[in-house]
Amino acid sequence: MATPSLYDILSTPYGGRGAFAREAIPQGTMILACAAPYAHVVYWEFRREVCAWCFAYSFESGKSKWAVKLAGSEHVGGNGGVWFCTDVCRADYIREHEKMLAGNSKRTTAGLAVPPAGLVYLETIVPTDITPEYLDVAWAAARDVSDQRRGWTEEMTEFEVDTARFVLDGLLRKIIEEANPGAEMLDRLVDDTPGYCVGAGRWADYMELQDNEYALMYTNPHMLASHIRVYRFLRHITTMLPQVRSKLNEKSVHVIEQLRKNLATPTDTRALLGRDSGNVFGLWDTATDEGSEMLGWGAFVFGSYFNHHCEPNLKKKRNKRGVEFYASKDIAPGEELCISYADGVSVEERMQQLESGWFFVCRCTRCARDLERASGTPSI
Ligand SMILES: [Zn+2]
Ligand SMILES: [Zn+2]
Known part of the structure; x- marks a missing residue:
């Protein structure tokens, strides 16, 4: 993990970890720049309006949608919702993904499409008190059931499809990492200001974040069925490989095989989703105004160490694919660096959020x- 030079990650007196200033930091100082999210998703409904590389929103530029598209043969996900604001962004995206991109022009048809609507819902009997053991049993059952299931007959909400796309983004990044242990991702090559600018991080960095699975399931028991549905859907897609194999090029087959191996157990999917809760940032249509439209969300790993304060001393600003954090006031040595997660005006509103x-x-x-x-x- 990159070592930011202005602060240390330490245990907080109230539990968990936080970032504490190592020295006096004047107002306006850039504290941290995360170049890119480890995993992210742009909502399905915005996929034509938000550049898949720099997250530029077409309406901000007076356009109803972006015109530059990724051809199906260039991406393992087929043409499933990948548009760009410019050819430059398209080229950067391809460079980042080239390790898993196809080398020939055969059509890739295993795109992540919205599944057909069905009538079968995952049956879950939610106990009054969810325990960590219950979660393990439910996930084990999910794996067993999806081994037997043929065809996809469950209905997913649009949010679940987007959640599946977020998980897929994280799993693909992990697979690229594993295939190229020494390779630097393009996202990481931003260290012109050492100590301040970090990349998207690696799987191990993402795993350092707090796992909120149990907290989420305890407070929102229905989310267990939702997460299991997401896992089973992803798993179903990869089990379609034999049927579509002849239509895929070699590299796409390889990536899907790796995905299939990964999805044989729900371990990594659970790990991604457990840290999705409480750690991700919304991608908004403007850099700083969070009262506007949310276009998706991303896990900016190193930014997740900043805890919440209702009177924060940091402000964050999105810069293309990245997020930057600045001191919004003078900060004393030893002071905890905080952002605000809640925008409620009254204390009741904030507590609820x-x-x-x-x-x-x-x-x-x-x-x-x-x-x-x-x-x-x-x-x-
Ligand atoms: Zn762009
Ligand atoms: Zn507060």
């Missing part, structure tokens, strides 16, 4: 002040 999205109760100074005021207790 933080509990449902990040599974914690905020005890920051602003919340303490607001609560005191609300309860009428005079502050001393």
Whole structure:
């Protein structure tokens, strides 16, 4: 993992880890630039309007959609929703993915399409108290059932399809890493300001993030069925390989074989989804205005060490594929570096947002002040 020079990752007094200033940091200083997400997804409905490389939103440029498309033969995912704002972005995307791109012009038809609507839902009996053991049993059952299943008959929501695309993005990156252990990803070649600029990270870096699977399932039991459906869908796609093999080129077959091996157990899918909750950032249509349209989400691994404070000392700004973090005020040595995850004005609103999205109760100074005021207790 890259070592950022302005802060240390340390245990916090309230649990988990956080980033603490190593020295005094003046307002406006760039603290960290993450060049790209480890895994991300642009919502299916925005795939024509958001550049697949730089995340530029076509409406910001006065266009209803982008015109530069990735030909089916160039991508293992077929032409499943890959458009670009310019040929330059298309070329960068291809360079990044070239290790798994096809070398010939045969058509690739194993794209991740929206599955046909069906009527069969995953049956789950959710106990009143979900335990970690119950999660293991449910996932093991998911693997067994998908071994027997032929054809795809379950219905997925659009959100589940997008979640599947996020997982696929992460799994593909892991597969590329494993095939090229020494190779630097294009995303990582950004170290012109050492210590500040980091790449997308590696699988091991992603695994360092807090796994929130249990917290999510405990508070939202229906998400267990949803995640299992996502896994089974991805697994189903890779089991279609024998039927479509003749239509694929060699490299696509290789990648799908690797995916199939990976999806033989739900381990990596669970690991990706467990860290998706509470660690990812939304991709918004403007760099800083988070009140606008959310176009997708991404796991900017190194940015996830910044904890929440309702009066943060950092602000974040998206820069193309990357996210940058700046000091929004002067920061003293030893101070924890925080961003704000919640935009609620009232303390009640923020608490609701933080509990449902990040599974914690905020005890920051602003919340303490607001609560005191609300309860009428005079502050001393
Ligand atoms: Zn672009
Ligand atoms: Zn707070």
